[in-house]
Amino acid sequence: MTTIHLIVGTTMGASEYIADALIPYIEESGCAYQLHNPADLATLPINEKQIWFVVTSTHGAGDYPESIQDFAHQLTVQRPSLKGLRYGVIALGDSSYDTFCEAGLKIDALLQDLGGVQTAEPLKIDIQEYPIPEDAAESWIPSWLEKVNK
Numbered sequence: 843m844t845t846i847h848l849i850v851g852t853t854m855g856a857s858e859y860i861a862d863a864l865i866p867y868i869e870e871s872g873c874a875y876q877l878h879n880p881a882d883l884a885t886l887p888i889n890e891k892q893i894w895f896v897v898t899s900t901h902g903a904g905d906y907p908e909s910i911q912d913f914a915h916q917l918t919v920q921r922p923s924l925k926g927l928r929y930g931v932i933a934l935g936d937s938s939y940d941t942f943c944e945a946g947l948k949i950d951a952l953l954q955d956l957g958g959v960q961t962a963e964p965l966k967i968d969i970q971e972y973p974i975p976e977d978a979a980e981s982w983i984p985s986w987l988e989k990v991n992k
């Protein structure tokens with residue numbers, strides 16, 4: 843069975859709500875899930891039965907939010923080979939910033955650079971457009987799950 847590892851990057855909790863909202867969809871699709879908040883590279887398996895799914899906001903000026911900073915640092919320093927590992931990204935942000943969704947885009951580029959297989963372009967959710975960002979995630983996730991479960 844495929845396990846989807848929900849890796850949360852949040853400072854104020856919104857990305858965690860999004861990750862929580864995805865869980866019933868994952869369960870219904872027949873996949874297992876594990877929530878990592880905060881994520882630690884040492885506890886994340888890397889093989890073809892796993893999918894890493896990052897849900898992260900952006901803080902500072904295009905920076906990672908608190909709960910994912912250590913994980914991003916571990917990836918950057920340890921540079922594990924993610925060859926064959928599938929991953930997806932939901933990037934939460936506010937389009938009034940020049941650095942809209944930059945943390946999500948940064949981790950997408952990093953996972954790809956380490957050999958990860960991108961399952962879809964990152965879903966960018968703008969809180970200006972979606973005051974309840976889970977709504978955008980819940981509309982998107984069924985087609986993504988269908989694609990990765992094929």
Ligand SMILES: Cc1cc2nc3c(=O)[nH]c(=O)nc-3n(C[C@H](O)[C@H](O)[C@H](O)COP(=O)(O)O)c2cc1C
Nearest residue numbers: 852853854855856857899900904935936939942943
């Ligand atoms: C101090 C601060 C800085 C922010 N910087 C950015 C940014 O650079 N780019 C962006 O897209 N959104 C930025 N945001 C918007 C957050 O990503 C947005 O509020 C998000 O919903 C927070 O999610 P969280 O509760 O999971 O941390 C910023 C928000 C705050 C409070």
